[in-house]
Amino acid sequence: MSNPTLHDVAQAAGVSYATADRVINNRGNVAQKSIDKVREAVTRLDYVRNVAAANLSRKRVYRIAFLIPKGTNAFFNRIRDHITQVAAHLSAESVSVDIYEVSAFSVEGLSDSIADFRQKDFDGVAIVGLQSNVIEEPLADLRARGIKVIGLVSDLPRDFREAYIGIDNVVAGRTAARMTGMAHAGGRGAIQTFVGSLDARDHAERLEGFREVIAADFPKLTVLDPILTKDDPSILQAETDRLLAQQTDVTALYNVGAGNSGLISAISAKPAQRPYCVVHELVAHSRQALIAGQIDLVIDQRPDVEINRAFAVLRALIDQRETPAMPELTPTIYVRDNLPADPLNEPMKDQNT
Amino acid sequence: MSNPTLHDVAQAAGVSYATADRVINNRGNVAQKSIDKVREAVTRLDYVRNVAAANLSRKRVYRIAFLIPKGTNAFFNRIRDHITQVAAHLSAESVSVDIYEVSAFSVEGLSDSIADFRQKDFDGVAIVGLQSNVIEEPLADLRARGIKVIGLVSDLPRDFREAYIGIDNVVAGRTAARMTGMAHAGGRGAIQTFVGSLDARDHAERLEGFREVIAADFPKLTVLDPILTKDDPSILQAETDRLLAQQTDVTALYNVGAGNSGLISAISAKPAQRPYCVVHELVAHSRQALIAGQIDLVIDQRPDVEINRAFAVLRALIDQRETPAMPELTPTIYVRDNLPADPLNEPMKDQNT
DNA sequence: AGAAATATGATGGACGTCAATCATTTTCTG
DNA sequence: CAGAAAATGATTGACGTCCATCATATTTCT
Numbered sequence: 010m011s012n013p014t015l016h017d018v019a020q021a022a023g024v025s026y027a028t029a030d031r032v033i034n035n036r037g038n039v040a041q042k043s044i045d046k047v048r049e050a051v052t053r054l055d056y057v058r059n060v061a062a063a064n065l066s067r068k069r070v071y072r073i074a075f076l077i078p079k080g081t082n083a084f085f086n087r088i089r090d091h092i093t094q095v096a097a098h099l100s101a102e103s104v105s106v107d108i109y110e111v112s113a114f115s116v117e118g119l120s121d122s123i124a125d126f127r128q129k130d131f132d133g134v135a136i137v138g139l140q141s142n143v144i145e146e147p148l149a150d151l152r153a154r155g156i157k158v159i160g161l162v163s164d165l166p167r168d169f170r171e172a173y174i175g176i177d178n179v180v181a182g183r184t185a186a187r188m189t190g191m192a193h194a195g196g197r198g199a200i201q202t203f204v205g206s207l208d209a210r211d212h213a214e215r216l217e218g219f220r221e222v223i224a225a226d227f228p229k230l231t232v233l234d235p236i237l238t239k240d241d242p243s244i245l246q247a248e249t250d251r252l253l254a255q256q257t258d259v260t261a262l263y264n265v266g267a268g269n270s271g272l273i274s275a276i277s278a279k280p281a282q283r284p285y286c287v288v289h290e291l292v293a294h295s296r297q298a299l300i301a302g303q304i305d306l307v308i309d310q311r312p313d314v315e316i317n318r319a320f321a322v323l324r325a326l327i328d329q330r331e332t333p334a335m336p337e338l339t340p341t342i343y344v345r346d347n348l349p350a351d352p353l354n355e356p357m358k359d360q361n362t
Numbered sequence: 363m364s365n366p367t368l369h370d371v372a373q374a375a376g377v378s379y380a381t382a383d384r385v386i387n388n389r390g391n392v393a394q395k396s397i398d399k400v401r402e403a404v405t406r407l408d409y410v411r412n413v414a415a416a417n418l419s420r421k422r423v424y425r426i427a428f429l430i431p432k433g434t435n436a437f438f439n440r441i442r443d444h445i446t447q448v449a450a451h452l453s454a455e456s457v458s459v460d461i462y463e464v465s466a467f468s469v470e471g472l473s474d475s476i477a478d479f480r481q482k483d484f485d486g487v488a489i490v491g492l493q494s495n496v497i498e499e500p501l502a503d504l505r506a507r508g509i510k511v512i513g514l515v516s517d518l519p520r521d522f523r524e525a526y527i528g529i530d531n532v533v534a535g536r537t538a539a540r541m542t543g544m545a546h547a548g549g550r551g552a553i554q555t556f557v558g559s560l561d562a563r564d565h566a567e568r569l570e571g572f573r574e575v576i577a578a579d580f581p582k583l584t585v586l587d588p589i590l591t592k593d594d595p596s597i598l599q600a601e602t603d604r605l606l607a608q609q610t611d612v613t614a615l616y617n618v619g620a621g622n623s624g625l626i627s628a629i630s631a632k633p634a635q636r637p638y639c640v641v642h643e644l645v646a647h648s649r650q651a652l653i654a655g656q657i658d659l660v661i662d663q664r665p666d667v668e669i670n671r672a673f674a675v676l677r678a679l680i681d682q683r684e685t686p687a688m689p690e691l692t693p694t695i696y697v698r699d700n701l702p703a704d705p706l707n708e709p710m711k712d713q714n715t
Numbered sequence: 716a717g718a719a720a721t722a723t724g725a726t727g728g729a730c731g732t733c734a735a736t737c738a739t740t741t742t743c744t745g
Numbered sequence: 746c747a748g749a750a751a752a753t754g755a756t757t758g759a760c761g762t763c764c765a766t767c768a769t770a771t772t773t774c775t
Binding site: 012057059060061062064065091094095098099100101102103180181183184186187188191192193194196218222285305311313314317330331333334335336337338339340341342343344345346347348349350 | 365410412413414415417418444447448451452453454455456533534536537539540541544545546547549571575638658664666667670683684686687688689690691692693694695696697698699700701702703
């Protein structure tokens with residue numbers, strides 16, 4: 010009926026409870042012969058340790074930290090909010106969550122923050138990463154202490170983390186391109202792209218994916234060289250203004266990076282005959298612009314899904330379990346019709362009615 | 363440091379552990395005065411019952427059942443697979459899962475199956491529902507026995523279930539329309555729609571949403587009256603064949619219901635100049651057709667997300683907790699570029715590398 | 716006031732695991 | 746073959762809750 014206990018396993022293996030316990034907890038001082046007997050009994054009886062009982066016994070608390078870029082970036086605010094929400098519920102399952110902020114895009118700052126974790130005694134850390142070998146050493150140090158590290162949203166050097174939770178940005182760019190291409194219905198066109206910085210790996214990857222698809226499947230479209238924006242709304246606004254004023258043959262805009270509020274305000278100033286507009290990340294202003302018909306498409310990476318996944322993966326890593334089946338992460342396409350409920354305006358609606 | 367225990371609460375309230383226990387478990391025979399003292403202490407100390415310990419103590423097993431239409435429908439196979447996968451991991455948290463199959467679309471069959479649950483002693487049931495007052499009585503009966511019921515994918519009469527987990531089909535239809543509309547880039551067109559049956563509520567809702575958006579925002583497009591298909595691939599194939607042969611001015615196809623394999627094989631037979639094609643549900647053949655460029659868009663309801671949500675909601679209901687923060691459910695748009703990994707071909711890739 | 720009803724306190728055995736101790740047995744080594 | 750080292754068995758007290766029992770207080774009613 011109910012699951013076998015370690016007592017059952019010990020009995021089946023013909024050893025004492027103590028020995029079985031020594032085996033499954035790797036306490037050492039046990040003969041290979043006994044190890045084999047216990048292992049065999051475990052698989053035969055299909056024993057799985059009762060995590061609830063185990064955690065209860067050892068008063069285990071999962072200490073999990075998130076390391077997230079500082080600042081008022083709407084996207085990371087959304088991430089923070091969701092972490093906080095999930096954490097509130099997870100405290101009942103004895104996982105404690107801390108969020109640390111680190112100055113954005115600074116390798117040194119990130120490196121220092123990671124190094125700080127050495128003292129802090131966490132079980133697992135999710136880090137919005139950067140690609141730089143400067144951070145490899147502190148990461149290796151965390152691993153040496155048994156702290157599980159995963160990359161979130163933006164990956165870490167892959168040999169220095171257990172997993173990456175985030176979308177594939179090449180795929181995101183390809184998706185944007187597919188949609189933009191389709192929206193031309195076989196006609197000709199030119200697409201103006203914007204990037205924050207080509208040094209930012211995610212931006213470069215998106216652009217790369219975008220170009221791939223347009224080149225392969227939409228030969229009548231041209232991808233114009235990207236305008237550099239530093240993710241600064243005012244630059245985006247100015248550049249978009251200029252573009253709309255000079256009556257070009259641009260048929261679509263694709264902003265690879267952030268700073269959408271600038272783009273949006275430029276567009277809403279001249280609503281007539283605007284080009285097809287695709288941006289990334291669903292936040293308050295992109296959502297609002299979608300509803301108002303100022304932009305056409307938002308490619309979103311579903312930070313809520315990412316956070317849930319991050320927690321699940323970290324807990325599995327800490328417990329040395331397999332990761333449970335979870336929704337996959339895929340760039341999500343939003344138009345004005347399939348927007349999720351706005352959590353700020355309709356908190357906790359939860360489909361119950 | 364760690365959370366307060368019931369002992370702490372009792373002490374803080376100035377009563378014995380037994381009394382505190384009587385209060386929080388509503389065992390009765392306790393003076394109002396004591397109830398108040400305990401309640402006050404609970405909020406003051408921010409006590410939350412340690413669910414792990416509680417479940418351990420009472421050897422609690424969450425018994426959860428799913429009631430799903432029988433048959434080889436690819437979509438429900440996907441649902442079944444995901445339930446099985448999740449269940450495998452949940453058994454470690456002492457939830458047992460049973461899947462029952464019921465003859466599809468039969469109100470009587472569904473009603474009987476629901477009635478059968480009376481004997482079966484479940485804590486919660488997720489049902490792929492129908493709208494019919496025939497099933498109200500057996501549902502009311504389940505509720506009377508304290509069994510939590512939620513609607514899955516297709517709703518139940520709303521007063522007889524605790525929650526609905528599924529997409530809004532009007533939204534799904536609107537989304538399909540938005541995408542189809544955009545793909546015409548302002549040009550003229552006519553859209554041929556297909557439905558399984560207009561009595562099926564989800565089909566009717568999708569069509570309704572579709573028409574709404576086309577009428578409101580794409581005046582140059584016409585929505586042709588739907589062809590009835592009974593979700594039968596062979597009918598879809600024949601009708602699509604006929605359509606493609608007679609050189610009409612149809613610029614897009616939208617299949618509201620199932621039976622896509624028929625539509626796809628008709629299209630792949632005449633690949634030249636096919637219309638824009640939108641279908642529902644990502645399954646093996648629609649996925650393959652998307653990759654092969656035989657169709658353009660799949661609107662998916664993410665059954666994996668739904669299942670995860672269903673489990674979370676049921677457990678919360680059973681424990682009388684709040685539902686934890688989870689990803690929202692929204693019709694998802696797939697093009698060939700943003701497809702999730704195919705679990706059949708690349709099992710458990712899990713983004714770890 | 717006394718009996719009956721109701722409230723409270725005290726306690727202890729589950730639940731399954733962890734972590735420790737101590738005694739005993741087996742195996743190895745010289 | 747003795748002595749040391751290694752392996753095993755047996756047992757026990759947490760962890761926090763549930764649930765039951767029994768004894769004692771306190772209130773309520775007549």
